[in-house]
Amino acid sequence: MRAVTWQGRHKISVETVPDPEIVNPRDAILRVTSTAICGSDLHLYDGYIPGMRAGDIVGHEFMGEVVDVGSGSSLKKGQRVVIPFTISCGQCFFCEKQQFSACDNANPAETRDASELLMGHAMGSAFGYAHLTGGYAGGQAEYVRVPYSDIGPVIIPDDLADEDVLFLSDILPTGWQAAINADIEPGDTVAIWGCGPVGLFTIQSARLLGADRVIAIDHFPARLALAKSLGAEILDYRQVNVREALDEMTGGIGPDACIDCVGMESHGFTLDNILDQVKAQFYSVTDRPHALRQAILACRKGGRVSIPGVYGGFADKFPLGQLMEKGLTVKSGQTHVQRYTGELLDMIRDGKFDMTSLVSHHAPLEDAAAMYRHWHDDQDDYTKIILKPGLEKTIVQNAHAMADA
Amino acid sequence: MIATDAPHWTLDKPSDRALFGKSLLINRPRQELFDAWQVERFPAFMENVIAIEPQAKDVSRWTVRAPAGRHVVLINRITRVVPGEAIYWQSEDASDIANSGEVRFRDAPNGRGTYVSLILAYAPPAGALGRWGAKLLQREPEVQARRDLHRFKQLMETGEVTSNASPSARSSERPTQPHI
Numbered sequence: 048m049r050a051v052t053w054q055g056r057h058k059i060s061v062e063t064v065p066d067p068e069i070v071n072p073r074d075a076i077l078r079v080t081s082t083a084i085c086g087s088d089l090h091l092y093d094g095y096i097p098g099m100r101a102g103d104i105v106g107h108e109f110m111g112e113v114v115d116v117g118s119g120s121s122l123k124k125g126q127r128v129v130i131p132f133t134i135s136c137g138q139c140f141f142c143e144k145q146q147f148s149a150c151d152n153a154n155p156a157e158t159r160d161a162s163e164l165l166m167g168h169a170m171g172s173a174f175g176y177a178h179l180t181g182g183y184a185g186g187q188a189e190y191v192r193v194p195y196s197d198i199g200p201v202i203i204p205d206d207l208a209d210e211d212v213l214f215l216s217d218i219l220p221t222g223w224q225a226a227i228n229a230d231i232e233p234g235d236t237v238a239i240w241g242c243g244p245v246g247l248f249t250i251q252s253a254r255l256l257g258a259d260r261v262i263a264i265d266h267f268p269a270r271l272a273l274a275k276s277l278g279a280e281i282l283d284y285r286q287v288n289v290r291e292a293l294d295e296m297t298g299g300i301g302p303d304a305c306i307d308c309v310g311m312e313s314h315g316f317t318l319d320n321i322l323d324q325v326k327a328q329f330y331s332v333t334d335r336p337h338a339l340r341q342a343i344l345a346c347r348k349g350g351r352v353s354i355p356g357v358y359g360g361f362a363d364k365f366p367l368g369q370l371m372e373k374g375l376t377v378k379s380g381q382t383h384v385q386r387y388t389g390e391l392l393d394m395i396r397d398g399k400f401d402m403t404s405l406v407s408h409h410a411p412l413e414d415a416a417a418m419y420r421h422w423h424d425d426q427d428d429y430t431k432i433i434l435k436p437g438l439e440k441t442i443v444q445n446a447h448a449m450a451d452a
Numbered sequence: 453m454i455a456t457d458a459p460h461w462t463l464d465k466p467s468d469r470a471l472f473g474k475s476l477l478i479n480r481p482r483q484e485l486f487d488a489w490q491v492e493r494f495p496a497f498m499e500n501v502i503a504i505e506p507q508a509k510d511v512s513r514w515t516v517r518a519p520a521g522r523h524v525v526l527i528n529r530i531t532r533v534v535p536g537e538a539i540y541w542q543s544e545d546a547s548d549i550a551n552s553g554e555v556r557f558r559d560a561p562n563g564r565g566t567y568v569s570l571i572l573a574y575a576p577p578a579g580a581l582g583r584w585g586a587k588l589l590q591r592e593p594e595v596q597a598r599r600d601l602h603r604f605k606q607l608m609e610t611g612e613v614t615s616n617a618s619p620s621a622r623s624s625e626r627p628t629q630p631h632i
């Protein structure tokens with residue numbers, strides 16, 4: 048089969064590799080029909096995620112048709128399913144607590160060791176995301192092996208298109224959990240850093256969970272425009288002092304909840320960020336948490352900070368005293384996708400979410416290398432990319448251009 | 453008298469014999485886990501164990517994979533069994549590696565399942581065997597024991613030993629073999 052592979056920093060290639068096979072009874076094999084590129088894939092692309100090996104198949108946002116099942120799978124051939132990016136057994140202490148991304152069984156005995164050394168406890172598992180998180184092949188491929196297929200997959204009724212449900216795999220539940228973690232109360236103003244796909248679903252979720260006002264922060268006009276169309280007030284951080292603006296918009300107290308949808312590769316030319324970039328070049332720190340610092344400083348006393356943005360290790364100049372003295376509550380984590388997919392599928396059916404206006408491009412799987420380059424270099428034009436194994440090479444479809452035509 | 457509640461295997465280790473202990477929370481009832489801890493079932497989750505043959509009552513002969521394609525043979529005798537709670541063993545003189553150990557099962561609080569602790573002590577073998585045996589012994593028994601215990605947990609909780617076997621673009625790998 049053909050599959051998108053990581054070959055090194057900024058090196059993605061589509062290769063012919065063996066087809067996956069059923070290995071364990073609970074496995075299923077999927078023929079992938081749609082797969083998206085995520086902001087998390089940028090961290091891999093930029094070489095910030097330890098434990099990648101040349102030749103790894105990437106991709107953790109995907110869906111498709113069941114083509115083979117093991118004896119312990121509850122799926123049937125021909126079913127259409129969306130797969131959560133987190134691989135979870137459903138039976139350990141963590142899965143029973145619905146903390147699926149912390150599953151203690153999905154990361155094999157051999158790969159969990161290194162992650163335990165790095166994090167204090169072994170990490171959970173994900174598709175196509177380095178050997179620290181299990182070393183499983185990803186879904187940017189024609190076929191993929193899905194372990195524990197009786198637990199995660201979301202069965203999709205025929206009347207829903209791929210585009211309506213694909214993001215149940217990650218960014219919709221991630222935005223939803225980010226907003227749930229902000230413990231939103233009536234009257235709240237919620238500030239959201241980053242208007243990438245995660246930020247855009249966090250905006251929608253915060254509003255659905257009852258936020259009175261949502262203020263979104265980024266610097267790309269197209270992404271800010273999408274945020275505005277979803278009901279957020281917007282701040283371009285190149286034009287304003289973000290903290291001053293947030294204070295002035297909230298009578299001086301600051302937002303009740305602040306959500307970091309940026310993660311470890313914060314942009315911007317502020318002094319702390321430039322120092323972080325210099326250090327990150329030499330790998331003495333792994334994270335550039337400019338947006339998170341700002342979120343902590345901006346948050347009102349007694350407020351909440353929610354961090355869906357991904358970080359990999361140690362950070363410099365973390366505002367610890369500010370966090371403590373202001374009495375902030377912090378919640379974070381990889382998304383417990385399986386916990387939310389049922390209710391979110393219902394909400395999609397009820398038309399609660401705009402699932403499609405963020406999608407800027409549909410492209411063939413074969414064009415993955417170019418698409419990764421655009422996703423990295425042209426973030427204003429490329430707001431979400433869906434790859435299709437079926438499409439013929441170089442029939443790139445710009446969704447906005449098609450809509451305008 | 454030591455004023456601590458720490459498990460003895462986590463305290464400073466005074467002897468030359470390597471001592472290792474690892475505890476895991478397994479989300480199954482204590483008796484079920486105790487019953488499943490049967491010598492015949494070990495090869496299903498102990499990766500380096502090639503075969504275990506019963507020799508006499510409570511004595512078994514283990515063939516264990518060692519570096520450089522070699523094998524070691526362990527002759528272990530179960531010395532004490534506390535039903536539902538613990539199993540102790542001790543190697544016989546004929547064993548390539550002198551070792552002793554115990555596995556303990558304790559109820560975790562509030563229905564969380566069972567804390568299973570595997571505690572191993574072993575002495576490096578002498579002579580020619582010692583040269584490569586030492587290499588084997590520096591890290592390997594601990595790493596293996598820890599991984600074996602995790603595989604036991606996977607098997608008991610999920611019914612499978614977890615595997616990341618899946619394709620890659622590395623020509624040396626096959627999609628049915630785990631990548632490490």
Ligand SMILES: NC(=O)c1ccc[n+]([C@@H]2O[C@H](COP(=O)([O-])OP(=O)(O)OC[C@H]3O[C@@H](n4cnc5c(N)ncnc54)[C@H](O)[C@@H]3O)[C@@H](O)[C@H]2O)c1
Pocket residue numbers: 085086087088089090217218221240241242243244245246264265266267270284308309310311312313314315337338354355356357358380381382426
């Ligand atoms: N917790 C999870 O389970 C989970 C799941 C998916 C993604 N993520 C993470 O969420 C983050 C966002 O994902 P995405 O797909 O939206 O990525 P993305 O890269 O498309 O979006 C990030 C956005 O943040 C903006 N940004 C950068 N620096 C900023 C700053 N200083 N202030 C304000 N905005 C800034 C960028 O311009 C960009 O639009 C990533 O770190 C990703 O890894 C986490």
Ligand SMILES: [Zn+2]
Pocket residue numbers: 085086087088107108132217218
């Ligand atoms: Zn993702």
Ligand SMILES: [Zn+2]
Pocket residue numbers: 135136137138139140141142149150151152153
């Ligand atoms: Zn689990």
